[in-house]
Each structure stands twice: as structure tokens, then as C-alpha cells.
Amino acid sequence: MAVKSSKVNRGRFMLSCFIFIFFLCMLASINEVRFNGILKFRRCSVSNESFPANEPDNLRILISVLTLPDQYLRRHFLRMVYGTQTLTEGARVDVKFVFCNLTKEDQKTMVALEIMRYNDIIILNCSENMNKGKTSTFFRSLPEIFSNEMDGPYPPYHYVMKADDDTYVRVNSLVRSLRPLAREDLYYGFVIPCGSMDPFKHYMSGMGFVVSWDIVEWIHGSDIPRKHVEGPEDKVFGDWMRWARRGNNRYNAKWSMYNYPDPPSVCSHELWNDTVAVHLLKNQDKWIRTLTYFNHTHSLKPSKMYHLS
Numbered sequence: 001m002a003v004k005s006s007k008v009n010r011g012r013f014m015l016s017c018f019i020f021i022f023f024l025c026m027l028a029s030i031n032e033v034r035f036n037g038i039l040k041f042r043r044c045s046v047s048n049e050s051f052p053a054n055e056p057d058n059l060r061i062l063i064s065v066l067t068l069p070d071q072y073l074r075r076h077f078l079r080m081v082y083g084t085q086t087l088t089e090g091a092r093v094d095v096k097f098v099f100c101n102l103t104k105e106d107q108k109t110m111v112a113l114e115i116m117r118y119n120d121i122i123i124l125n126c127s128e129n130m131n132k133g134k135t136s137t138f139f140r141s142l143p144e145i146f147s148n149e150m151d152g153p154y155p156p157y158h159y160v161m162k163a164d165d166d167t168y169v170r171v172n173s174l175v176r177s178l179r180p181l182a183r184e185d186l187y188y189g190f191v192i193p194c195g196s197m198d199p200f201k202h203y204m205s206g207m208g209f210v211v212s213w214d215i216v217e218w219i220h221g222s223d224i225p226r227k228h229v230e231g232p233e234d235k236v237f238g239d240w241m242r243w244a245r246r247g248n249n250r251y252n253a254k255w256s257m258y259n260y261p262d263p264p265s266v267c268s269h270e271l272w273n274d275t276v277a278v279h280l281l282k283n284q285d286k287w288i289r290t291l292t293y294f295n296h297t298h299s300l301k302p303s304k305m306y307h308l309s
């Protein structure tokens, strides 16, 4: 008798433990509460992305695509291009679209809809300009934009990439190439001039350059970027780095970054396997050829609902 009853008790105890743990997991996933200590229960989480930012070893990367408010279709397309890449590299990569003040009434509704749906837009306090300091305003604003995420990790991102909206970024390749590199004082990209392989020669092309978070904070606090804003944004950025002797950990990502092969130039390269970014995708045909080359849509799952050929 005694044995049996203790068995029953143990059974009940186990059951209530299980229910309790299950309940905790439910709570955590519903509220997206981020308990460092509960990471042990990762089994409970639906996907690997549930607690991405708390993994000490996880790289956090912000890809910021500078674009214009009216480029709705471009953003729609880029959301698909980025959103259909499955991260295999244990990192958190956020993609945000960046532009200056809205100027038209209809934008207020259209952009608000996008934000409500995707929450991937940053509107800076500036008026649209190509070469009069938008990039500078962007980097200077970043620490404040992400400063109220008090419960989040520090730094909010290890690396910030500034990318053009005609650049195809292969996110897994980017993560793989950044992972072994310094997390401080890093200035990474495609060296200009195109013919040079020396990362200290001039500056990194605006197609997509990466800096570590300490450089973002330095830009926020320094007078140099505030005073020198006029000129091609990538060249101006390089001037700050040179004048302030920053970005001493330089990495030349040539030829894993390059311009689309057509038209051929010293800055272009055939599409090849070892690619982080392809730039100057100025029309749909170039995008399609690039996505096709990299088998971008190969992971499409078969279904009775559609057939593509």
C-alpha cells in the first residue's frame, strides 16, 4: 500500500512539475519575456529565433538600406529578398530601411501602413539629400535610436552595415565573413579605387560597408563627422576614418563584393560562388539573373497549391 501511494504521489508530482514548466514556457513565449536563466528551456521555443539576442556568442548585425520614402515597390521587393534567406549561421540580422522626413501627405499613410505591418523603417530628422550628410545623420542617430532598448543586449548590434537599395546581400556569407573579424574598430567593405586591394588606400564603397558599434558611437560623439558632411557619402565616411585614425581593423571584402558584371568594368566581376554582395542591380533582369545564379528560390517547398513550370 505504502509503496503504491508513494508511486502515485510521485506521479502527481511529476505531472504537476511538467504542467508548471509547460506553463512557464507558454508565458515566456506569449510575452516574449527574455529570461537569461530560462534559456536552458530552449526546447520549448518554437524556433531558434525565439531568444536570438541573448546568446552571448550570437553576432548581431544591422543591415540598413538607405532609400527614399516613395520607393514602396523597391522595399517590397527587398523585404522578399532578405526575408527569404534562411539564416544558418547563428546570428541575428535585422534589416531596416532608412530615409529622411516625409514630404507628402500620402506618404504619412503609406509609410505608417508599412511600419504597422513590418516595423522595419527608420525616419531620420533630415531632408532627403544624396550627398549632403544623410549617411552622417544616420550613423549619428543610431545610438539614440537604440538607446531606449534598456533590457536589450549591449551593444545592440556588433556591426552596422550601410547598404544601397540596388545591392543583393547574401546574409549567410556576410555573417560567415564577419564572424572571425575584430568586433571593435572594424571598417569592412569593397575598397575604392576598384583596382586596389589595399584597405587603407582610400575608402569602402557605399554599395555596402560595415563598421563595428564602437565606431558608430564615436561618430555620434565626435565633431569630425558633424563638420564634414558634403560629398559622396562613402568617400566622406572614409575621410572621417582617416582623419580620426579610426577603423584600424580594415577588411577588404573584394572580390566577394563587386558590381554586377554587365557592363564590365574594373569594379565588376563575374557572378561566382564566393559572394557576399552584388551591386548595381539596376533593373529587374539583373536581379533575376543574380537570384537565379545563387539558387535563391531553390528552397521553395513543393505543394499541391502551385506549380512553377
Ligand SMILES: *[C@@H]1O[C@H](CO)[C@@H](O)[C@H](O)[C@H]1NC(C)=O
Residues within 6 Å of the ligand: 046, 047, 048
Ligand atoms: C536549431 O539549431 C540547432 C543547432 O544550433 C539545429 O540543429 C536545429 O536544426 C535548429 N532548429 C531549427 C528549427 O532551425
Ligand SMILES: *[C@@H]1O[C@H](CO)[C@@H](O)[C@H](O)[C@H]1NC(C)=O
Residues within 6 Å of the ligand: 125, 126
Ligand atoms: C531636427 O532638425 C532640425 C534642423 O535640422 C532641428 O531644428 C530640430 O530641432 C530637429 N528635431 C529633432 C526632434 O531633433
Ligand SMILES: *[C@@H]1O[C@H](CO)[C@@H](O)[C@H](O)[C@H]1NC(C)=O
Residues within 6 Å of the ligand: 101, 125, 126, 127
Ligand atoms: C523633420 O521633421 C521634424 C518633425 O516634423 C521636424 O521637427 C524637423 O525640423 C524636420 N527636419 C527637417 C530637416 O526638415
Ligand SMILES: *[C@@H]1O[C@H](CO)[C@@H](O)[C@H](O)[C@H]1NC(C)=O
Residues within 6 Å of the ligand: 273
Ligand atoms: C558553392 O558553394 C556551395 C556551398 O559551399 C556548394 O555547395 C556549391 O557546390 C558551390 N557551387 C559551386 C558552383 O562551386
Ligand SMILES: *[C@@H]1O[C@H](CO)[C@@H](O)[C@H](O)[C@H]1NC(C)=O
Residues within 6 Å of the ligand: 272, 273, 293, 294, 295
Ligand atoms: C545552384 O544549384 C546548382 C544545381 O543544384 C549547383 O550546381 C550550383 O553549384 C548551385 N549554385 C550555387 C552558387 O550554389
